[in-house]
Amino acid sequence: MESLYRPELATITKAAPMTATEKYFEIKLNSGRELGHKPGQFVEVSVFGVGEAPISVSSSPTKKGAFDLVIRKVGNVTGKIHNMTAGSTIGIRGPFGTHFPFDETKGKDILFVAGGIGLVPARSFINYVLDNRKDYNRVTVLFGCRNPNERLFTDELSLWAKRDDVEFLETVDKPLDTNWKGNCGVITTLFPKIKIEPANTFCVIVGPPIMYRFVIKEALDKHIPRHHIYVSLERRMKCGVGKCGHCQINGVYCCQEGPVFKYSDITHLEEAL
DSSP: OGGGTSOEEEEEEEEEEOSSSEEEEEEEETTOOOOOOOTTOEEEEEETTTEEEEEEBOSOTTSOSOEEEEEEOOSHHHHHHHTOOTTOEEEEEEEESOOOOTTTTTTSEEEEEEEGGGHHHHHHHHHHHHHTGGGOOOEEEEEEESSGGGOOSHHHHHHHHHOTTOEEEEEESOOOSTTOOSEESOGGGGGGGOOOOGGGEEEEEESOHHHHHHHHHHHHHTTOOGGGEEEEOGGGOSSSSSSSOTTEETTEEHHHHOSEEEHHHHTTOGGGO
């Protein structure tokens, strides 16, 4: 119980910019223990004397010795973290929250739909599936962002696109220049390009709030069952332990009962999406 409230010292082992607003960090706990997270969970990152912020874990649990975070610069805490380099010390609480259905989906088809920074938590599950590829059936990854400059993990995107056992499609809202040769349009424009077996497919959706309603409609139009659709609502969280009320949706606390929710469980929560 004490570990829920007391940050554990950790060291940044790698730091690298990814976009104009996102930066990649590899973190190692000073105790030497593994984080022990599951795909979809998050941690609270502390900058001592400044504050803390909830951040989704981006690496798969199959990565040992360290874990990955991608942090968007949006305020005091994240701004301070962006100024840190390899060797800097931070605090880590967690992991917290629910996770993606990595057990329930074994032997099934999985459709990942990630928009923008939503790729960060989705990547944890995607890489877990790819590291345990024999346990899963067909894997489809759809990724979209506003423009090519906002693409994350570009090296991994290229690797996914080259794999024979993954169907990878991506799009950008606006190409900005003529160097982009891929699909143009919002992420829902990718749905007509894929074929699925609805009863055998699980759909994992992570992205900006405006994306959810339209992507869920596409999934339902393809007859994917509501209880096979999973969404992450981590954008609402703050303290991680159900104390601040920032993430409350009616009687539901996202940091306690989420951030990963089965769509069939939250259809009555109009504010959720």
